[in-house]
Amino acid sequence: MPAAKKNGQQTVWFQNPPVIVATATIVGAKEGQGPLGHTFDKVVEDGYYGEKTWERGERRMLAEVMQTAVSRANLQPQNIDFLLAGDLLNQIISANFTARDLGIPFIGLYGACSTMYESMALGAMLIDGGYAENVLVGVSSHNSTAERQYRYPTEQGVQRPLHAQWTVTGAAAAVLSRQGTGPVITHATIGKVIDLGQGDPNDMGAAMAPAAADTMARHLADTARQPEYYDLFVTGDLGVYGRELALQLMRQKGYDISTRFNDCGVMIFSPEQDAHAGGSGCACSGVVTCGYLLQEVRAGRLKRFFGLGTGALLSPVSTMQGETVPGIAHGVVIEGR
Template identity: 55%
Template sequence: MQAVQTAAKKVGKQSIAFQNPPKIVSTFSIVGPKEGQGPLGKDFDTVLDDSYYGEKTWEKTEAKMVGEAVNNVIQRANLKPENIDYVLAGDLLDQIISTNFGIRDTDIPFFGLYGACSTMAEALTMGAILVDGGYASRVIATASSHFDSAERQYRYPVELGVQRKPTSQWTVTGSGAALLAAEGQGPRIVGATVGKIVDMGVKDPNNMGTAMAPAAADTIAAHLQDFGKSPRDYDLIVSGDLGEIGLSITKELLQKQKIEISDRFYDTGLMIFDRAQGVQAGASGAGCSAVVFSSHLVKELQAGKYKRILLVGTGALLSPVTYQQGESIPSIAHAVSVEM
């Protein structure tokens, strides 16, 4: 039998160690009014006054946010669009329309990604691969979501009288972008663990935290195993976004494997809103981890509050068609290790 060769930068079963870690040289975040009123409100670069942002439809609003996030993250780095090699981006809507329409005027080569709420982690991973591999000098990773555009696609028209279930999560309105570069100053992306699809048979679309928790636990355990690390090697392990229920299940799943991360494990879906804002189990949406990472987390890294964090993007890969046909919810989690 012929031995199977392992790639030089691959670590363990499903991880990558970057040899020339790309730097996050600039970030930008734009959010809706409700997010602006939340605990992280002051960390965001732009807070919209209303959910429309001067547009006729919420799909247009979301696309506009994506465009502004991309343009601003370039300006912040004192660069021009032609200096950017690729944009890697996605959102929650069918055919990732917000992203496609949002960046159609930017004139930058583009990879469209779909990973539901894990899209930002996926984009950071792919972007870091391109930069570390020498295929790009500068790339933008971005993800977005909009509460109202997501509601009408996944659930109900927003004016419909529906009581939200205590297990449900609130889709964030926002777009966050990070500019990764081979040269420059900023937090470095040193490693990543690419998740597998995990499906433990959860069918309730109003309970995505429970659906995603096994995927999160799987990826976190694989990450620590592949790199031979312990949770204490990180100052913060932050999922995006399991919500309250998913977070506590993930803790228990990891405890069963003798991995104790409770004292440093948190969730972007619990950071962005106050419980008093009526968001049930927490926030969700591709924009959630994207805006929290591109604002609060990167700022905390730059300020030295954290030296090393592990961002674990978690996505529930369902659609209205699949849950109406009674399918369970396939889930995924990607982990990105960032150091200052």
């Protein structure tokens, strides 16, 4: 027999939709100067955030948003059943050290830049399944830490191609609860790893767009819904070129979402900010979702949206060995109530 809470091949529905009771966001200076700067809780002008290294600065951002989200939910760390978090650094060290300091039972996740939505999907499953009352989810990324891990030494100042994206500096966290007030998560669609042979590590939008289109189309098929059911489809960090590719792929699958589709990587920076193809990184979808998008839901300007975290599943080793860049996209339905 099929699982009771599964819709179609890849989608699950939640009998008691978990509530997003609190969120928190921190971004860097460049992100704070962008079109959504006013929607973030805190803008940090110093990339080190008062620490000795960029990695420690990123960790401090993640720890702060975690603590802030828990406080805003009127909870203490001991009231949180599980912490689900991840980042882009080797062995997800930002999340690991933050979990060490918080002392909450921890499930470390790595979905590259899809990790925020992956964590929301899994956190919602834990709550609706009766395994948790409160789950804390969060992510971080930092331009300076990611650049020197995945590309070149940051100090070298290598010129980026125009199709490259700018890793967002920031962190985001959310508390999901069985009870409370706020937007709810009603469905989650778990993506498949899709690889159409794109091998340029600078062109992550092209690598991730096929996975985004696959998950969006699968969600609509699984739920027997048309695109008009949603106010918005929003991807995590496809950027300018990846967004256009995803639109084309959706049309090939029989869905025209052009009037209701955006991308967090496009939204977070203005063209004048020289981010080239747009934003990327775990924090890209994290801060835009926990900031702007959920504010729009709470204000009633967005009734229902399907958000997807998009991830490029590469590593420095795989790139140097000439491997392609597989993509992944996980989606959740967030609704106001």
